[in-house]
Amino acid sequence: MKFYPHLFCLLILSSWSPLHAAEPSKQQQLQRDIRELSNVLTSQKGESKNLQSEVTQLEKKLGEITDKNYQTEKKAEATLAKLEASGRKQFKLDAELATQKSGLAQQLQAMYTAGEQSHLRLLLRQDAPSDISRTIRYFEYMNTSRVKNIQNIQKTLKEIESVRTSIEKDNKELQALNTTLEQQKTDIQKTLNARSTALDTLRGDIRFKEKQLGKLKTDEANLQAVIDRLARKAEAQAAAIAQKSAKTEAEADPPQKTVAANKKTAKQAKADDNSSSTPTKTRFTPNQAFSTLRGKLSWPVQGKIIHSYGSSRNEKQLWRGVVLAAAGGTKVRAVAKGQVVFAGWMDGYGYLIIIEHDNNYMSLYGYNRAIYKKEGTIVNANETIAAVGNSSGQSQDALYFEIRQGTTPQNPARWCR
Numbered sequence: 001m002k003f004y005p006h007l008f009c010l011l012i013l014s015s016w017s018p019l020h021a022a023e024p025s026k027q028q029q030l031q032r033d034i035r036e037l038s039n040v041l042t043s044q045k046g047e048s049k050n051l052q053s054e055v056t057q058l059e060k061k062l063g064e065i066t067d068k069n070y071q072t073e074k075k076a077e078a079t080l081a082k083l084e085a086s087g088r089k090q091f092k093l094d095a096e097l098a099t100q101k102s103g104l105a106q107q108l109q110a111m112y113t114a115g116e117q118s119h120l121r122l123l124l125r126q127d128a129p130s131d132i133s134r135t136i137r138y139f140e141y142m143n144t145s146r147v148k149n150i151q152n153i154q155k156t157l158k159e160i161e162s163v164r165t166s167i168e169k170d171n172k173e174l175q176a177l178n179t180t181l182e183q184q185k186t187d188i189q190k191t192l193n194a195r196s197t198a199l200d201t202l203r204g205d206i207r208f209k210e211k212q213l214g215k216l217k218t219d220e221a222n223l224q225a226v227i228d229r230l231a232r233k234a235e236a237q238a239a240a241i242a243q244k245s246a247k248t249e250a251e252a253d254p255p256q257k258t259v260a261a262n263k264k265t266a267k268q269a270k271a272d273d274n275s276s277s278t279p280t281k282t283r284f285t286p287n288q289a290f291s292t293l294r295g296k297l298s299w300p301v302q303g304k305i306i307h308s309y310g311s312s313r314n315e316k317q318l319w320r321g322v323v324l325a326a327a328g329g330t331k332v333r334a335v336a337k338g339q340v341v342f343a344g345w346m347d348g349y350g351y352l353i354i355i356e357h358d359n360n361y362m363s364l365y366g367y368n369r370a371i372y373k374k375e376g377t378i379v380n381a382n383e384t385i386a387a388v389g390n391s392s393g394q395s396q397d398a399l400y401f402e403i404r405q406g407t408t409p410q411n412p413a414r415w416c417r
């Protein structure tokens with residue numbers, strides 16, 4: 001069989017030409033698909049961002065309403081206490097009035113028994129002048145006493161009327177406060193429902209889970225930056241105080257005293273280490289130095305630990321604190337005395353409050369619905385500082401709680417009992 005190379009080439013070219021002609025069309029379609037997918041992803045990113053912003057705004061609104069609700073509750077409690085005090089005062093005044101009326105009645109009965117013309121009959125009697133003078137003085141005393149009793153009764157009646165007016169006013173105010181409380185509770189529930197709806201929509205976004213890990217890392221880095229800043233500030237202040245103290249001691253005493261002080265410090269540190277390894281059963285003492293309270297602190301809220309310290313948060317992160325499940329609105333209490341060094345919103349932690357204690361220790365309280373203290377405020381142990389919530393997109397009401405010394409996280413379970 002004879003081979004015709006030109007004919008073979010022609011056949012190859014004729015068969016390849018349609019495929020080659022179809023490629024630009026497929027490429028154009030692919031480019032159109034890519035542009036469409038890119039537009040969809042851009043749109044979804046915008047929707048996700050808008051939904052996240054909506055959830056954040058709802059959580060901040062919830063915090064404001066909860067704070068107002070807390071203030072209204074305090075006013076209602078104060079008004080109720082005032083009403084109770086007014087009630088006790090009215091009871092006392094009623095008893096005084098009854099006593100005063102009884103005394104006046106006895107005086108009037110005595111006068112009635114003596115007769116209306118007792119003074120005239122006394123003068124017409126042929127008694128000794130000294131008896132007449134003594135009897136007149138007695139009647140004058142009785143009249144003065146009667147007038148005084150009448151004045152006291154009038155004064156008591158005015159006080160009773162004033163108390164009754166105050167009670168009526170306080171009752172109206174209490175009713176108004178209770179109405180406000182009910183409205184605020186309704187607003188809180190509406191906001192919670194709206195947040196829940198927005199959050200469900202956000203969680204339905206197909207890109208939400210992909211972004212979640214990156215967002216958690218960013219949130220953790222932001223918190224770490226705040227902790228680092230606060231720790232550096234505390235260390236600088238401690239160093240300045242120590243330098244000033246050392247300078248004062250060096251000027252006042254010979255070096256031997258410094259050596260003795262160092263020995264004493266080392267001895268105290270050893271004692272602290274021993275006390276740490278063997279937790280004491282001493283009852284918790286409020287406002288005691290934080291560094292002495294290992295194993296004796298009370299938890300900031302009563303609840304179940306749903307995420308423990310050091311457990312896996314995701315494939316690349318561990319929990320640096322604990323998460324305590326508790327009902328929304330539950331009062332969060334400071335675990336020890338200290339100063340509020342941060343109070344505000346932080347993405348990933350919602351309404352966050354950080355309290356600085358002695359020896360560079362800090363306690364952190366996150367996910368709150370609202371916070372009640374401002375930066376710079378001194379708080380005591382067991383003092384209410386916030387309300388449990390699920391801010392910054394948490395799936396349930398809970399409190400995020402951390403303890404740190406400087407920038408180093410501590411296991412809260414070793415501190416709280």
